[in-house]
Amino acid sequence: MTWTGINQLSVEDVPEPQLLNDHDVILKVTRTTTCGSDLHLLSGYIPFMRAGDVIGHEFMGEVVEVGKGVRDRRVGDRVVVASFVSCGACWYCHHELYSLCDNSNPNPGITEGLWGQAIGGCLGYSHAVGGYAGSHAEYMRVPFADVGSFVVPDGVPDDRALFASDAASTAFTGVDLAGVQPGDTVAVWGAGAVGQMAARLSSIVGAERVFVVDRFPERLAQARTHAGAETIDYTTTDVAAELREHTGGRGPDVCIEAVGMEAHSPGPQGAYDAVKQQLRLQTDRPSAVREAIMACRKGGSVFTLGVFAAMVDKFPLGAVMNKGLTLRGAQVHGPRYIPRLLELMDRGELVTEHLATHVLPLEEAPRGYELFKEKADGCVRAVFTPHG
Ligand SMILES: NC(=O)c1ccc[n+]([C@@H]2O[C@H](COP(=O)([O-])OP(=O)(O)OC[C@H]3O[C@@H](n4cnc5c(N)ncnc54)[C@H](O)[C@@H]3O)[C@@H](O)[C@H]2O)c1
Ligand SMILES: [Zn+2]
Ligand SMILES: [Zn+2]
Numbered sequence: 001m002t003w004t005g006i007n008q009l010s011v012e013d014v015p016e017p018q019l020l021n022d023h024d025v026i027l028k029v030t031r032t033t034t035c036g037s038d039l040h041l042l043s044g045y046i047p048f049m050r051a052g053d054v055i056g057h058e059f060m061g062e063v064v065e066v067g068k069g070v071r072d073r074r075v076g077d078r079v080v081v082a083s084f085v086s087c088g089a090c091w092y093c094h095h096e097l098y099s100l101c102d103n104s105n106p107n108p109g110i111t112e113g114l115w116g117q118a119i120g121g122c123l124g125y126s127h128a129v130g131g132y133a134g135s136h137a138e139y140m141r142v143p144f145a146d147v148g149s150f151v152v153p154d155g156v157p158d159d160r161a162l163f164a165s166d167a168a169s170t171a172f173t174g175v176d177l178a179g180v181q182p183g184d185t186v187a188v189w190g191a192g193a194v195g196q197m198a199a200r201l202s203s204i205v206g207a208e209r210v211f212v213v214d215r216f217p218e219r220l221a222q223a224r225t226h227a228g229a230e231t232i233d234y235t236t237t238d239v240a241a242e243l244r245e246h247t248g249g250r251g252p253d254v255c256i257e258a259v260g261m262e263a264h265s266p267g268p269q270g271a272y273d274a275v276k277q278q279l280r281l282q283t284d285r286p287s288a289v290r291e292a293i294m295a296c297r298k299g300g301s302v303f304t305l306g307v308f309a310a311m312v313d314k315f316p317l318g319a320v321m322n323k324g325l326t327l328r329g330a331q332v333h334g335p336r337y338i339p340r341l342l343e344l345m346d347r348g349e350l351v352t353e354h355l356a357t358h359v360l361p362l363e364e365a366p367r368g369y370e371l372f373k374e375k376a377d378g379c380v381r382a383v384f385t386p387h388g
Pocket of ligand 3: 088
């Protein structure tokens with residue numbers, strides 16, 4: 001399936017991918033799913049897309065061809081693949097900062113000006129992060145396959161393994177690097193797949209109480225049922241005040257933001273952000289990050305997993321400084337967490353099948369995106385099966 005323009009997707013025939021490099025494998029894609037990051041491409045807030053780009057970066061499949069430099073993969077392997085591409089050999093890869101790989105983004109110049117340095121490449125995403133063809137396709141090329149692909153244990157079903165690719169590994173990146181400790185209270189903004197996984201993984205590493213903030217009842221219900229979280233509908237309450245009330249007046253130890261650049265905000269601040277974003281006077285609508293910073297306890301940690309492009313306005317830097325907060329963010333370091341996720345999935349401790357609310361053939365991907373974008377019919381993730 002290709003991106004053909006803002007809010008335009010189409011399913012067309014494209015040439016079959018070929019091995020281009022000795023470290024590639026070709027994968028027969030068995031499952032591929034929508035991600036909140038794709039919505040930012042659809043709405044045109046992440047630039048450097050070209051008509052005809054194949055999108056999709058959260059997927060699994062079967063290895064059907066192996067480059068001659070590949071050591072560990074064999075034809076027939078059932079694998080899940082990290083969304084970011086990592087060479088495994090540079091300084092960043094050696095430090096397990098895989099999405100910061102220095103060798104996997106062939107177009108570093110695009111983001112060097114914006115961020116000071118370029119990050120690694122991402123499959124099926126903007127040309128600013130490499131312009132690789134994505135997974136909403138029957139077959140796909142996986143570069144550096146020894147680093148980025150992982151054999152799925154036989155006992156782990158497809159709709160579980162699939163989410164180790166991006167949603168769960170993103171969540172684990174946040175939970176780990178935000179420093180969630182046993183006994184902590186964690187609050188998560190966003191009850192999509194990323195937020196729900198962040199809530200569940202916070203409990204797995206020992207958080208005592210976990211709150212999830214969103215407005216969609218079906219998603220909040222999933223967070224209660226599958227992550228054991230307490231939930232808050234941000235449209236009906238003052239979130240920071242409610243979190244303080246539940247934490248003896250202090251606020252959560254760790255606040256994880258899993259909403260990103262298109263945050264919804266019902267008040268005047270939301271209208272202000274929307275106008276400024278439309279006029280390109282700011283690139284992102286950061287209302288959930290602002291709220292997380294204000295809600296976090298003094299000396300706590302705020303982590304943004306939600307994707308942001310560049311510049312935001314009305315950012316409470318004074319609160320970050322004066323409250324002694326640690327503010328971090330990251331793109332997913334997949335290979336650092338996927339093996340541990342597959343173990344948790346194999347033991348039945350991490351279950352994700354409920355996220356796959358809509359399973360559709362690839363021909364129906366545009367409809368799947370429509371449901372996912374509008375959060376219609378309880379859609380949390382639309383999963384496509386290119387081979388039926
Ligand atoms: N860091 C990474 O490597 C990485 C990887 C995957 C996804 N992401 C990003 O994570 C974010 C979430 O992804 P997803 O797939 O779960 O998306 P999603 O669209 O399914 O979920 C986002 C959720 O945020 C909620 N939301 C909107 N405004 C809110 C607000 N003000 N307060 C609380 N909740 C609010 C929405 O109702 C929705 O349920 C996106 O920005 C995506 O780009 C980042
Ligand atoms: Zn993603
Ligand atoms: Zn590298």
